[in-house]
Amino acid sequence: MxxxxxxxxxxxxxxxxxxxxxxxxxxxxxxxxxxxxxxxxxxxxxxxxxxxxxxxxxxxxxxxxxxxxxxxxxxxxxxxxxxxxxxxxxxxxxxxxxxxxxxxxxxxxxxxxxxxxxxxxxxxxxxxxxxxxxxxxxxxxxxxxxxxxxxxxxxxxxxxxxxxxxxxxxxxxxxxxxxxxxxxxxxxxxxxxxxxxxxxxxxxxxxxxxxxxxxxxxxxxxxxxxxxxxxxxxxxxxxxxxxxxxxxxxxxxxxxxxxxMEQLPGFIQRKKEVAAWYQRELGEYDVVFQQLTPGTDSNYWHSAVLAEDSRNLIAALAADNIESRPLWTPIHELPVFTNDLYVTRENVSSDVSRQGIMLPCSTSITDEQLKRVTQSIAKFLDVSIKV
Ligand SMILES: Cc1ncc(COP(=O)(O)O)c(C=O)c1O
The missing domain is CATH 3.40.640.10 (Type I PLP-dependent aspartate aminotransferase-like (Major domain))
Structure with missing residues (x-):
């Protein structure tokens, strides 16, 4: 079967x-x-x-x-x-x-x-x-x-x-x-x-x-x-x-x-709706959103959150047939750049990268699909909180 x-x-x-x-x-x-x-x-x-x-x-x-x-x-x-x-x-x-x-x-x-x-x-x-x-x-x-x-x-x-x-x-x-x-x-x-x-x-x-x-x-x-x-x-x-x-x-x-370009205003509108959806539906969970700088009107090109157990969350989403990805690896960790100067106090980029997850955010994504994504994340976070 x-x-x-x-x-x-x-x-x-x-x-x-x-x-x-x-x-x-x-x-x-x-x-x-x-x-x-x-x-x-x-x-x-x-x-x-x-x-x-x-x-x-x-x-x-x-x-x-x-x-x-x-x-x-x-x-x-x-x-x-x-x-x-x-x-x-x-x-x-x-x-x-x-x-x-x-x-x-x-x-x-x-x-x-x-x-x-x-x-x-x-x-x-x-x-x-x-x-x-x-x-x-x-x-x-x-x-x-x-x-x-x-x-x-x-x-x-x-x-x-x-x-x-x-x-x-x-x-x-x-x-x-x-x-x-x-x-x-x-x-x-x-x-x-x-x-x-x-x-x-x-x-x-x-x-x-x-x-x-x-x-x-x-x-x-x-x-x-x-x-x-x-x-x-x-x-x-x-x-x-x-x-x-x-x-x-x-x-x-x-x-x-x-x-x-003819469709750009509609694309931005949908990206904003998708970001607002995640912020609303995941607001009560232990995830962190990117904060906009003062005066910024973002296109919200890519929705992303930080979560402690990010790699297992990515795997849990994949099990529900939902694609997500880690944020980029910090440049100083890549072999080509390890001899270059890195100015830091607390290596924030490695923490953000380790916890970062890029979430589905196509402009064609439906509300039904968004619901599936947030339900899948909520299911994972609820379970991992109880463990
Ligand atoms: C921040 C940033 N810089 C540069 C690039 C390079 O653009 P391209 O892939 O068109 O060469 C990308 C994306 O691909 C990017 O996300």
Whole structure:
């Protein structure tokens, strides 16, 4: 006899319920593939929505970060400040340029870079001269800081920008997760020198694979377009005036993005409902939610909680055919980064990572499915409390 298995509930599925097929077919029919009108339209939609003067479509969020850091002046041998809890791409992009990340521990409430800790590090472990900010011990230049707006929560940008100004650091915002998140009226990714986004298939909108660079600086935008097209400096001759990249977003994928942008307000609305559901239904249990920074209107891209017995909870959900995942492993624990500097007092990122669970939050998730998730979690927590 077959045992009954409830239908699967995926973690975070793309939602392609709009004009994706129509626009992609139009892009194919136009025969413009590498560039074309959908790419320009997608970039403009993003610029209008985020209030950024310039948006440049690129191949993914990681390449966006790599190019943005290069544009910010990061060079071989430099140090770049990143939060210790983030997707590995943030730190990888630093390494691609021959620089090294300095990981800064996170705030236990917001799960974002701890700005008190950052300030303490900058005031006590660095010195400044006319060439910039330098790490006292290694005498290496600290060129930039990368706030990551994790899960949709926005780092306190006014404070960070002031600090960065004071210590001569370029600010590159990793807004991979935060399209639709605002802080005091500013869209995430638009208040620093440069911002980057990802349109990977699990993000709030997707182009299957894709990303964007945002900036209000016209010269940087021009240089970004130049770098991502192999630094080709002549219309017809193959003249390349510096080391460039092949990082452009292609027209059929941008077409998907145009259709996704039309649905963004509805996606954000549903993400907010899902987050509110978890907060309401799990509020009385022994789980901890991410706290928003002051003035943040989050897109609630990914719902997550901290629970003591997180790995067993993930297994219990899997037994009910519900997909969930741990939060990212802290960067300092990954082999590539173990020799890099980690600024911390209490290693909060390891605690948050150990307890973190990403919960199902597709924009297409039904209330019925949400009920199954919270009932499954409640069942596990009730039992584990009694044990
Ligand atoms: C915080 C963060 N930064 C960067 C990236 C990299 O984006 P992509 O996967 O599009 O390269 C992602 C997601 O994938 C991310 O979550």
């Amino acid at each position: 077959e045992t009954y298995k409830p239908s699967p509930i995926p973690l975070c599925e793309p939602n392609l319920g709009g004009r994706e097929k129509q626009y992609m077919a139009e892009a194919v029919d136009s025969n413009w593939l590498s560039g074309g009108s959908f790419l320009r339209r997608f970039e403009q939609q993003l610029a209008d929505y985020a209030g950024a003067a310039h948006v440049i479509g690129v191949s993914n969020g990681t390449s966006a970060l790599q190019v943005a850091l290069a544009l910010a002046g990061v060079e071989k041998g430099d140090l770049v400040l990143v939060p210790n809890l983030t997707f590995v791409a943030t730190a990888n992009a630093v390494k691609y340029l021959g620089a090294d990340p300095v990981m800064v521990d996170i705030d236990a409430r917001t799960w974002l870079m701890d700005l008190d800790l950052l300030q303490d590090f900058l005031e006590n472990q660095t010195f400044r001269n006319s060439n910039g900010c330098f790490h006292r011990e290694s005498h290496r230049r600290i060129k930039a800081v990368v706030p990551v707006h994790l899960l949709g929560n926005v780092c306190e940008m006014e404070r960070l920008n002031e600090m960065a100004d004071h210590f001569a650091l370029a600010v590159v915002e990793d807004a991979a997760c935060s399209l639709g998140s605002f802080q005091n009226g500013w869209h995430s990714g638009t208040s620093g020198l440069l911002g980057t986004m990802s349109f990977n298939s699990n993000k709030i909108i997707t182009t299957a694979g894709g990303g964007a660079i945002l900036t209000n600086d016209e010269a940087l935008a021009k240089r970004a377009r130049h770098l991502i097209t192999q630094s080709k400096s002549h219309a017809t001759e193959y003249i390349h005036d510096e080391l460039g990249y092949n990082f452009r977003l292609v027209n059929p994928l941008a077409a998907m993005g145009c259709a996704q």
